[in-house]
Amino acid sequence: MSQFDWKPEEYLQRIHAKIPRYDELQEQAIAAIPFPPERVLELGMGTGETTRRLIEAYPDAWVIGLDSSPDMVFRARQTYDDVQLARMEDPLPDGPWDLVISVLSVNDLADEQKQALFRRVRDHSRSLVIGDRFEPDQLSDLVRWCDGEVTWQADDLAVVRATY
Numbered sequence: 001m002s003q004f005d006w007k008p009e010e011y012l013q014r015i016h017a018k019i020p021r022y023d024e025l026q027e028q029a030i031a032a033i034p035f036p037p038e039r040v041l042e043l044g045m046g047t048g049e050t051t052r053r054l055i056e057a058y059p060d061a062w063v064i065g066l067d068s069s070p071d072m073v074f075r076a077r078q079t080y081d082d083v084q085l086a087r088m089e090d091p092l093p094d095g096p097w098d099l100v101i102s103v104l105s106v107n108d109l110a111d112e113q114k115q116a117l118f119r120r121v122r123d124h125s126r127s128l129v130i131g132d133r134f135e136p137d138q139l140s141d142l143v144r145w146c147d148g149e150v151t152w153q154a155d156d157l158a159v160v161r162a163t164y
């Protein structure tokens with residue numbers, strides 16, 4: 001998916017049109033979380049669709065989100081307390097984390113940026129869950145770079161989990 005510039009108010013309608021299995025992807029990302037997390041960092045929070053499902057499944061989790069879009073941050077802050085305007089390729093908020101999670105957000109990064117991100121996540125988090133659209137090579141590279149496993153796959157969508 002190219003750089004995301006949709007308006008928050010149009011987001012859900014447009015993402016469902018683009019990715020008919022969007023809800024399934026979200027559900028499978030939450031299902032992949034390996035243990036009940038308390039401190040969670042979400043990369044590319046958007047309007048908070050992943051966040052909402054995560055907190056429903058794990059009410060004790062505290063989620064800090066970041067997003068590079070001011071519009072998305074403004075919208076997410078209407079519901080969630082801790083949302084930062086930041087890029088995931090820049091220094092991340094201080095950990096340690098039980099979980100770093102990202103749905104439909106990391107694939108705009110260049111390969112080197114993804115590898116650097118996963119190295120930082122590995123140093124500061126006990127687990128990682130990524131849900132996204134992938135080309136076949138992209139998926140195998142990502143699994144290798146984060147030392148993870150594919151927990152769900154359908155069409156060009158997949159969820160990858162790593163536990164450190």
Ligand SMILES: C[S@@+](CC[C@H](N)C(=O)[O-])C[C@H]1O[C@@H](n2cnc3c(N)ncnc32)[C@H](O)[C@@H]1O
Binds near residue numbers: 108
């Ligand atoms: C397709 S939306 C996904 C939002 C949400 N995770 C979901 O599943 O509905 C991608 C989000 O990632 C954000 N994003 C894209 N590149 C980013 C980057 N390098 N750093 C931080 N956020 C980024 C976009 O602004 C957008 O809000």
